Amino acid sequence: MADQTQKKPLLSVTAEKYQTLIKQYTPKPTIIKNVVRAFIVGGIICSIGQIFINLFSSFGLARVEASTAATATMIFLGALLTGLGVYDEIGKFGGAGSIVPVTGFANSIVAPAMEFKREGYVMGVGAKLFTVAGPVLVYGITTSIVVGFVYFLLH
Amino acid sequence: MSLKRVGNQTVVFAKPPVILSSYSIVGPKEGQGPLGKTFDKVWKDALNGEKSWEVAESKMLQEAMNGAINQASVPKEQIDFMLAGDLLNQIISSNFAARQMALPFIGLYGACSTMALGIAVGSMLIDGGFAQKVLVGVSSHHDTAERQYRLPTEQGAQRAMSAQWTVTGAGSVLLGSDGAGPRVTSATIGRVIDFAVKDVNNMGAAMAPAVADTILNHFHDRQLRPVDYNLIASGDLGAVGLALACELLKQSGMNMGTNFTDCGVMIYDESQDTHSGASGCGCSSVVLAGDILQRIKAGKLKRVMLVGSGALHSPTSALQGESIPGIGHAVVIEG
Structure with a gap:
């Protein structure tokens, strides 16, 4: 028989106190390990980019054109490695080191494109393509416009 | 009746x-x-x-x-x-x-x-x-x-x-209703408990209070203690959530002993690099349907409590800054 007068046992920890318990029991992010790995992975990616710049320069391209061609090559490689299912593994290891370079940007466009293709090319790929990169584009472009405007006024 | x-x-x-x-x-x-x-x-x-x-x-x-x-x-x-x-x-x-x-x-x-x-x-x-x-x-x-x-x-x-x-x-x-096999003897339906956890990357912490609350109420309602069970397994608290649930229960006067574990901790090992462990409906269901029921049938476990743990949020609610409500439902299975 259900006894409605029975006292209900309650947790003796309040939601407030629980927040300190969470801090105590949640493992800290491995910052030093992540920073070192990001430095190595990011460094390697940028070195590869530099190799392409030098290579294209040796083909007779001017400095600016060579770096544009190298950027395009790196974007292609980032997209290719995403398609082959390798870039997410690099990202897991390298963290910011593989997100910040242009290859990471390629990854953040190609990954949603692959993921949402099953929902069709319009409402899938088309609508979801910028789910990851969208905020970077919106605020990156806005910032560059503002900075460009300030630069224009100062000169 | x-x-x-x-x-x-x-x-x-x-x-x-x-x-x-x-x-x-x-x-x-x-x-x-x-x-x-x-x-x-x-x-x-x-x-x-x-x-x-x-x-x-x-x-x-x-x-x-x-x-x-x-x-x-x-x-x-x-x-x-x-x-x-x-x-x-x-x-x-x-x-x-x-x-x-x-x-x-x-x-x-x-x-x-x-x-x-x-x-x-x-x-x-x-x-x-x-x-x-x-x-x-x-x-x-x-x-x-x-x-x-x-x-x-x-x-x-x-x-x-x-x-x-x-x-x-x-x-x-x-x-x-009839036949041979392990029997479901009792169940404790959980209440939704929200201890203001907003971190969707720490779901174990969000669900631990609900699991602890259900366990506390189950033992209170049945007038039993943790030692009366051979195994008490939460659904998918993971390592972090399990440790938190243990601590919450301990501070509320209930020592869970060594028979308290978590399906999300059991299913992967350290080398699989899943961090805090497993989650998902599948987690507690396959551990129960596989390992736990097999051990009950083999006579190695007599009385088991499974406390399914759920985080009742959605990606939308999380983005809108809502905390994660948790729930725990307990079922007792006896061999």
């Missing part, structure tokens, strides 16, 4: 329903884990030749439910209700599996606690005299969950140390 409701939140079955059979299917990662040999079937890859992860998950659930029916050698027509749930929006894995099963269907949503919820509700249907055989099944899939709750699967990002890995797996049990 005496009321089967006991204490504040618990039901005790007058004629405990029997678990006639069980079936579990998992993906490759779970198959490589420490419980790999306890599952009935291990898929070689998580897509299994289907056109989408969602179709694969639904087929997996369907296969698990058919597996349980076949193992019990019960004609499908004798099954009164099918109870199923999963993590996807509008529980599509279950709905689409139910479309093929063609059984009277009750869809459930208890997030990752759905297996325990299904067994509790199914047992109530049987002991209440509304059914003789009830089929319960749940599923989760790592990739369907990732793309719904987090990021595209090929996105190169690092996961938090407290994050958990959604299990690709489907588990099913067939409950019956």
Whole structure:
């Protein structure tokens, strides 16, 4: 028989106190390990980019054109490695080191494109393509416009 | 007729329903884990030749439910209700599996606690005299969950140390009013508890208070202690959530002893790099349908409590800054 007068046992920890318990029991992010790995992975990616710049320069391209061609090559490689299912593994290891370079940007466009293709090319790929990169584009472009405007006024 | 409701939140079955059979299917990662040999079937890859992860998950659930029916050698027509749930929006894995099963269907949503919820509700249907055989099944899939709750699967990002890995797996049990097998003797339906955790990468911490509350109430309602059980397994708190639940219970005057563990801790080992452990409906369902029921049948465990743990948020609610409500449902299974 259900006894409605029975006292209900309650947790003796309040939601407030629980927040300190969470801090105590949640493992800290491995910052030093992540920073070192990001430095190595990011460094390697940028070195590869530099190799392409030098290579294209040796083909007779001017400095600016060579770096544009190298950027395009790196974007292609980032997209290719995403398609082959390798870039997410690099990202897991390298963290910011593989997100910040242009290859990471390629990854953040190609990954949603692959993921949402099953929902069709319009409402899938088309609508979801910028789910990851969208905020970077919106605020990156806005910032560059503002900075460009300030630069224009100062000169 | 005496009321089967006991204490504040618990039901005790007058004629405990029997678990006639069980079936579990998992993906490759779970198959490589420490419980790999306890599952009935291990898929070689998580897509299994289907056109989408969602179709694969639904087929997996369907296969698990058919597996349980076949193992019990019960004609499908004798099954009164099918109870199923999963993590996807509008529980599509279950709905689409139910479309093929063609059984009277009750869809459930208890997030990752759905297996325990299904067994509790199914047992109530049987002991209440509304059914003789009830089929319960749940599923989760790592990739369907990732793309719904987090990021595209090929996105190169690092996961938090407290994050958990959604299990690709489907588990099913067939409950019956008569027959041989382990019995479901009681169930404690949980309350939604929200301790203001907002970090979606620390779901264990969000669910731990709900699990602790249900455990506390279960022992209070049944006038039992943790030592009366050979195994108390939470659904998918993971390492962080399990430690927090232990601490919460300890501070509330209940020492859980050494028999308290978590399905999300059991299913993967350290080398699989899942961080805090496993999550998902599939997690507790395949550990129960595989390892736990096998140990009960072998006589190694006499009385087991499974406390399914669920985080009742959505990606939208999380983005809007809402905290994560948790729930825990307990079912007691005796050999």
